[in-house]
Amino acid sequence: MNPMRTLATTRRVLVQIRNDPRTIALLLIVPSLLIGLVAWIFDETDTFATIGPAMLALFPFIVMFLVTSIATLRERRSGTLERLLSMPLGRGDFILGYTLAFGLLAVVQTAVAVGYATLVCGLEIEGSVGLLFVVAIADALLGTALGLLASAFARTEFQVVQFMPVFVFPQILLGGIFLPRDQLPDVLETIGDWLPLSHAIDALNAVSTGNEDDAYIWLRVLFIACWIVGAIIVGSLTLRRRTP
Amino acid sequence: MTNTAVEVRGLRIRRGRSAVIDGLDLEVPRGAIVGLLGPSGSGKTTLMRAIVGVQIVSGGTVQVLGRPAGSAPLRHRVGYMTQQASIYDDLSVRANLRYFARVQGAPQSDVDRVLERTDLMGQADQLARTLSGGQANRVSLAAAMLGNPELLVLDEPTVGLDPVLRADLWGLFRSLADEGTTLLVSSHVMDEATRCDRLLLMREGAIIADTTPRDLLSSTGAASAEEAFLDIIEKDTAGEGPAGHGRRSRTHLLSQNANGKGRPSHDRRGHGTKEGGRR
Numbered sequence: 001m002n003p004m005r006t007l008a009t010t011r012r013v014l015v016q017i018r019n020d021p022r023t024i025a026l027l028l029i030v031p032s033l034l035i036g037l038v039a040w041i042f043d044e045t046d047t048f049a050t051i052g053p054a055m056l057a058l059f060p061f062i063v064m065f066l067v068t069s070i071a072t073l074r075e076r077r078s079g080t081l082e083r084l085l086s087m088p089l090g091r092g093d094f095i096l097g098y099t100l101a102f103g104l105l106a107v108v109q110t111a112v113a114v115g116y117a118t119l120v121c122g123l124e125i126e127g128s129v130g131l132l133f134v135v136a137i138a139d140a141l142l143g144t145a146l147g148l149l150a151s152a153f154a155r156t157e158f159q160v161v162q163f164m165p166v167f168v169f170p171q172i173l174l175g176g177i178f179l180p181r182d183q184l185p186d187v188l189e190t191i192g193d194w195l196p197l198s199h200a201i202d203a204l205n206a207v208s209t210g211n212e213d214d215a216y217i218w219l220r221v222l223f224i225a226c227w228i229v230g231a232i233i234v235g236s237l238t239l240r241r242r243t244p
Numbered sequence: 245m246t247n248t249a250v251e252v253r254g255l256r257i258r259r260g261r262s263a264v265i266d267g268l269d270l271e272v273p274r275g276a277i278v279g280l281l282g283p284s285g286s287g288k289t290t291l292m293r294a295i296v297g298v299q300i301v302s303g304g305t306v307q308v309l310g311r312p313a314g315s316a317p318l319r320h321r322v323g324y325m326t327q328q329a330s331i332y333d334d335l336s337v338r339a340n341l342r343y344f345a346r347v348q349g350a351p352q353s354d355v356d357r358v359l360e361r362t363d364l365m366g367q368a369d370q371l372a373r374t375l376s377g378g379q380a381n382r383v384s385l386a387a388a389m390l391g392n393p394e395l396l397v398l399d400e401p402t403v404g405l406d407p408v409l410r411a412d413l414w415g416l417f418r419s420l421a422d423e424g425t426t427l428l429v430s431s432h433v434m435d436e437a438t439r440c441d442r443l444l445l446m447r448e449g450a451i452i453a454d455t456t457p458r459d460l461l462s463s464t465g466a467a468s469a470e471e472a473f474l475d476i477i478e479k480d481t482a483g484e485g486p487a488g489h490g491r492r493s494r495t496h497l498l499s500q501n502a503n504g505k506g507r508p509s510h511d512r513r514g515h516g517t518k519e520g521g522r523r
Contacts, residue, residue, distance in 0.1 A: 004346065005347055008343055008346035008347060009343075009347075012335070012339070015335060015339055016332060016334045016335055019334045019371065020334055078328070078330060078332075078333075079326045079328050079329075079330030080330045080331065080332060082298055082330065083324065083326060083330040083344075083387070085298060086296050086297065086298050086314075086324045087319055087344070087347050087348055088347065089347045241314065242297065242299060242300045242301075243298060244299075244300050
């Protein structure tokens with residue numbers, strides 16, 4: 001691995017996205033629109049205060065999962081990945097390059113979504129806004145890492161989009177948004193406790209209510225980080241220089 | 245330094261259960277243009293991928309510039325142009341080449357050099373998706389030339405180009421060879437044979453002739469390379485070809501492409517004497 005090649009890859013990915021203004025608009029505006037819609041739905045109740053933070057965890061995760069899995073699949077199918085792997089590019093350079101680029105995008109996306117949720121929708125953040133960003137970025141990186149992994153199992157764009165429900169929906173269902181996890185049947189509660197998105201949701205709830213100390217939140221970020229590292233290791237194993 | 249750029253011994257490549265290449269030997273001399281000619285589906289791309297080191301190989305050795313194919317030091321010394329233009333559609337021509345130059349470890353000044361040599365200066369700031377197929381192919385070629393690799397492996401670089409552009413590209417290949425670069429160029433257009441220093445004729449995963457353009461014509465007495473190639477195939481299938489494979493089937497040169505898939509059918513078993521289920 002080599003920092004120059006990693007950063008060159010990051011830059012290249014960001015320039016590709018810059019050349020696609022519609023994608024940038026979708027990335028930045030859609031999460032805010034949906035958060036606004038949820039706030040509107042629960043206008044007469046105080047439910048938004050409890051599920052609003054979870055929404056902030058979902059969007060960077062889902063969006064980055066989709067963007068990464070499709071971008072990587074495109075590299076595999078267009079032959080550019082084969083070209084890169086016949087050149088002196090480390091597999092780590094490729095993955096880290098993508099992770100950095102999408103991590104950076106996630107920061108911007110989260111800033112817009114948090115700004116909209118707090119200033120326009122009236123979501124109250126009692127805890128540290130800095131920590132909220134840390135959790136959201138960890139979430140986006142998790143989406144990137146799992147997206148990279150998913151693209152290895154997909155042969156076509158159709159398949160990769162179908163992987164979204166497989167990787168994402170169970171995490172949303174068992175993460176405690178629909179029903180708090182301690183009210184789930186035991187088996188589902190245990191599964192939920194091991195899924196990374198659950199911890200992201202816990203951490204964001206803790207930030208917004210300010211009920212827990214920083215150590216509680218950092219522990220959850222650490223848990224997500226372990227998932228990210230695991231997914232990246234498995235994902236990089238699927239990037240073979242030699243293919244059939 | 246030996247005079248061989250590529251040395252392949254007993255190469256075997258399987259796809260699924262069938263052997264795509266079964267026991268292939270081959271030498272490519274340094275500083276020459278070597279044409280790898282054969283119909284589509286004959287295994288040219290698979291062989292080239294093995295030489296670049298991106299193909300899973302099930303047996304035999306491939307030595308490139310004195311090292312095993314695909315080993316890390318070779319990644320700076322071998323340039324590979326795939327059949328499809330492997331470039332980023334949503335980047336400009338220059339941005340594509342800048343990125344590949346950084347990955348290759350070539351200086352940024354190299355970008356202008358390859359743009360000029362491939363005659364792409366006028367398109368440098370155009371998005372790659374707006375290019376014609378031929379232009380996109382030249383960007384792909386330019387990317388392979390970054391960092392002045394000693395060996396260029398070019399998979400059908402002239403496909404779909406008009407005759408003028410094709411002549412220009414062969415002029416470029418000749419000047420690269422004069423500067424000491426070794427070029428392995430595949431093509432299914434037999435007329436291009438005459439522009440090479442050496443010729444490898446490939447069919448059904450085997451090299452059926454290793455010759456020079458002059459010898460190809462004089463040994464067969466044919467008037468054109470296309471005729472000469474047909475002649476060699478006829479001898480080869482009759483079991484008395486130069487490569488002496490003793491193949492008995494009377495498969496026509498293009499018959500394996502008749503199903504439109506451009507790949508050898510799956511029931512074939514290398515170049516044995518039996519040909520199951522082929523028509």
